[in-house]
Amino acid sequence: MPKVGMEAERRRSLIHATVDAIHERGYSDITMAQIAKRAGVSGGLVHHYFGSKDQLLAATMRHLLTELGKAIREGLSNAATPRERISAIIAGNFAHDQFQPAVIAAWLAFYVQSRTTDSNNRLLRIYAARLASNLTFNLRAFIPREDARRVAEGTASMIDGVWIRQALSDASTDRNAAISMVEDYVETQIAAHSARAATS
Amino acid sequence: MPKVGMEAERRRSLIHATVDAIHERGYSDITMAQIAKRAGVSGGLVHHYFGSKDQLLAATMRHLLTELGKAIREGLSNAATPRERISAIIAGNFAHDQFQPAVIAAWLAFYVQSRTTDSNNRLLRIYAARLASNLTFNLRAFIPREDARRVAEGTASMIDGVWIRQALSDASTDRNAAISMVEDYVETQIAAHSARAATS
Amino acid sequence: MPKVGMEAERRRSLIHATVDAIHERGYSDITMAQIAKRAGVSGGLVHHYFGSKDQLLAATMRHLLTELGKAIREGLSNAATPRERISAIIAGNFAHDQFQPAVIAAWLAFYVQSRTTDSNNRLLRIYAARLASNLTFNLRAFIPREDARRVAEGTASMIDGVWIRQALSDASTDRNAAISMVEDYVETQIAAHSARAATS
Amino acid sequence: MPKVGMEAERRRSLIHATVDAIHERGYSDITMAQIAKRAGVSGGLVHHYFGSKDQLLAATMRHLLTELGKAIREGLSNAATPRERISAIIAGNFAHDQFQPAVIAAWLAFYVQSRTTDSNNRLLRIYAARLASNLTFNLRAFIPREDARRVAEGTASMIDGVWIRQALSDASTDRNAAISMVEDYVETQIAAHSARAATS
DNA sequence: AATGAATGAGTTTTCATTCAT
DNA sequence: GATGAATGAAAACTCATTCAT
CATH class of the missing domain: 1.10.10.60 (Homeodomain-like)
Incomplete structure (x- = not known):
């Protein structure tokens, strides 16, 4: 048997x-x-x-995306307020399982590779769109619609930027530093808007 | 002849x-x-x-780095103040010649590839170190040393993030939007510090 | 159990x-x-x-040959005269079980394949020799020895020819047409000889 | 150069x-x-x-067909009467270049293989249709339409049958014997019809 | 200098065959 | 007996590199 x-x-x-x-x-x-x-x-x-090799690679990429989605969803399920949800999304992107050197390297490889592979491209777009709309929605609790969109895009850029730089660095991964960098961006943007709103 | x-x-x-x-x-x-x-x-x-193929690829990467360095240096030569120099560095990273779909794609490919190719890695590290120290130095005109380092790293991350997202997007490149995103980050960070400084 | x-x-x-x-x-x-x-x-x-695969294929070919032999022997057992025996051999070659698309295709495949496979080749030769001697013997009732051999060879050729053409055609199999074609050949050859004999 | x-x-x-x-x-x-x-x-x-291997095989089959067509066309160009044209077609099918062991073997292999390969199948059908119509047309000088069709099909079958048997035999090729066998078939059929016509 | 025909090492892929369960 | 997971040898195919012209 x-x-x-x-x-x-x-x-x-x-x-x-x-x-x-x-x-x-x-x-x-x-x-x-x-x-x-x-x-x-x-x-x-x-x-x-x-x-085939292609299918193995495709399956690997799907696996990475699934794991990432899972990490974010888990974080979100414990978040009560919009601000907490934003933090959950950020933290999810640097979850323990994801933010390991090998995973980071593979992730980036697929990310770049997807540019010329339609099926991979489609998967990433869906993920990116979800991330963007999710961030935008929760940011709107603090910032008007137009700015929320911009800050969501900035947050996503910062996440990607931190990630790619980690991939290149040979420093051991530092989840907290990565999260702080993105949180700081969000926090400062929200604060800047509040200040402006208070003044006017 | x-x-x-x-x-x-x-x-x-x-x-x-x-x-x-x-x-x-x-x-x-x-x-x-x-x-x-x-x-x-x-x-x-x-x-x-x-x-050989490797040497052609290496030459291509060196070419991209050289062009990028040239663009930044040109911008810097016209900048008089620290703030202008920061803007010159940012703008240089999105200079017209650099921020074209094919160049973006190739750049990213080398960027990721460099993780496993020593010679490429070395070139990138030198460039990254120069960028970091240059940004930090000029940011110190507005922010204390420790924060300046952090913001320089954030700026570099934001630049990389904007770049990688542009590579994946099929939207036509928008230099101004890219520059604005990074400038906004820098500006907000400087402002946040001034505000804090004023309060204390 | x-x-x-x-x-x-x-x-x-x-x-x-x-x-x-x-x-x-x-x-x-x-x-x-x-x-x-x-x-x-x-x-x-x-x-x-x-x-092994080879043995499975060999067994399959033996099976086809056996079935064919069986069909011919059955026909012969009901034939009383030389002419009937000739017809029985011909009809046996297009017996119901044999003259099905899949069987035809497989038969031909083995037939051609046997050219480069000794064991298959031996089996086919035995069958072919039997067919030839059987036809020749019965044809001698109508035609002198030398001509009988020639007509036997012609009959065998016609059988093979009809078979291979059926394999290639996508028309549904037509036993009667196939049999008629070969019978016509034999009949005409016998008649031609009788006519010549009568004249001389 | x-x-x-x-x-x-x-x-x-x-x-x-x-x-x-x-x-x-x-x-x-x-x-x-x-x-x-x-x-x-x-x-x-x-x-x-x-x-690719498939394309090489396809090219080889096309080559064999082309050579065969050439041989037949050459024979036809020297034939003046319908009867001569029939003989030219038959002789063309056993032309010197074609009727060599290796060519015979390859030809048969493709012939059988074409059953499961569309592109090859198409080529063979075209050739077969041309052969049939050509033979039928010339036979009509001696035999009424319906019979001409049947005899043409019989001639083609005899040609294929002689060919496949030659492939299997290890006797050295004998063009003249092969041609005689088919010519005899045609001749006898024409004679049989004339005799019937005379009687009636 | 320039070509592109030719090579052969390396890679993916297929599949008969084996074997633990 | 029966399974199908696993193997590994052999095949097709790719491509950087070489070299005669």
Whole structure:
């Protein structure tokens, strides 16, 4: 009798191996053989489970996106006020599981790669649109609509910027510093608006 | 009669072709044949001029960095005050030549790629360090040292974030919007500090 | 409790699946996985029963030859005169079970394949020799020895020709037309000889 | 300066190698490496010229069809009467270049293979339709329309039958015997009709 | 200097076969 | 007996690089 649940486990370990391989060798240099070896299986098995290199990479990217979405949703479920929700979104983007060197590297690789791969592109756009509308909605509790949009875009940019810089740095990841940087941006923007509102 | 300067011209056009190819196909999918065809020369010639694919890519990245450095230095030469110098650095990062879809795409590709390529990594670190120290120095005219460092890092993050988001977007590039986003960050941070300073 | 006769049934259904697979995908493109799936069993079982792909294919070809031989022998057992025996041989070659699209396709595939596979080749030669001698013997009732050999060869050629053309055609099989074509050849040859004999 | 005309020569020699490889190993067992080796070139070159294995095989089949068509057309150009045209068509089908063991083997392989390959199928149908209409037309000089059609189909069947039997036989090819067999069929059919016509 | 034909090493992919369960 | 997960050898295919012209 074949082991039940083996497939899910194999897929998970292969996706993990893919993330690690991207981290160590770079997206453009990974080979199926490397990934298979890293996962401790034969080359043929990767095709057995994923069909092709492209599909393995696509599955890996979907996995990263799913995990990120999960982290954010978890944070949101514990947030009561708009301000807390904004913080939850930010923190979710730097959640423990996400903000690891290998994951950061893979994430960025897919992010950039998606520019020329339609299916990946579509996934990212959906995520980006959700993030933007979610941030905008909660920012509107403090800032008028037009500014809220701009600040949401700024927040997303800051998140991406912090992320890409972390990928390049060889400093060990510092979630708190990353979160502070983005929170500071949001806080200052809200404060600036309140000040302006008070003066006028 | 061999045309003088032919070599420089060829090299330039091959680097251009490389940038375009990365834009259209993605870093991991470009081939020497594509680049050669795009530049209208034979495959052999690329090797004749650059020796290898790696060297062509390295030369292309150096070219992008040089152009960026040039743009920033030009801006700085016309700036008289610290605040103007900060703006010059920001504007330089979104200079007309730099902020084109193909250049953005190539830039990001190298940026991410550099994570696993030592020589590229070194070049980027030097540039990043210069940018950081330059921004910090000029920010100290408005903010104390510790905060200046933090804001410089935030500014650099915001620049990178705006850049990467532009690469993914299919909206046509908007230099002014990009610059405004970063300037707004800097401005708000300076203002926030002044306010705090005034209060205390 | 193991079902008795299960093995024979499995083997038959796998041979059937092989014939169908050759029909749909072509001899050079079939895989063990396809055959197994078609027969509704696991891939491993095919090996369990046949040992290897080659052996499965060999068994399938033997099966086709056996069935053909059976059909011809049945016809012969009901034939009383030489002329009837000739007709029985012809009709046997287009017997109902044999002259089905999938069987035709598989038969031809093996026929051609046998050119480069010794064991298959031997089987076919034996069958061909029997067919030739059988036809020749019965034709001698109407035609002198030398001509009988020639007409036997012609009859065999016509049978093969009709068969291969049926395999290529997408018209539904027409046993009667096929039989008529060959019978007409034989009949005309016998008649031609009689006429010549009468004249001289 | 690259050798002009090299491409056509290479393509020809690769197609030749393909025919030989099919002859020796069988359609389902040939590999690109074998073909390349046989043509005395590297494996990569085959892809360079034909793009893929499928395309190489398709080109080879087209080549065989073209050569056959050429042989028949040449014969026809020297034929004055309907009867001569019929003989020209038959002889063309067994022309010297065509009726060589390797060519026969390859031809049959493609013939059978075409059953499951649309593009090949289309080519063969066109050839078959032309052959049928050509034979029918010329037979009508001797036989009424309905019979002419039947005899044309019989002639084509006999040609295919003689061909496939030659492929299987290890006897050296005998053009004259092959031609006689088919000519005899045609002649006897025409004679049979004349006799019937005379009687009635 | 310039070409593009040719190579061959490296990569993905396929699939018969094995084997633990 | 039966499964299907797993293997690994062999195949197609890609592409940077070389080199004769």
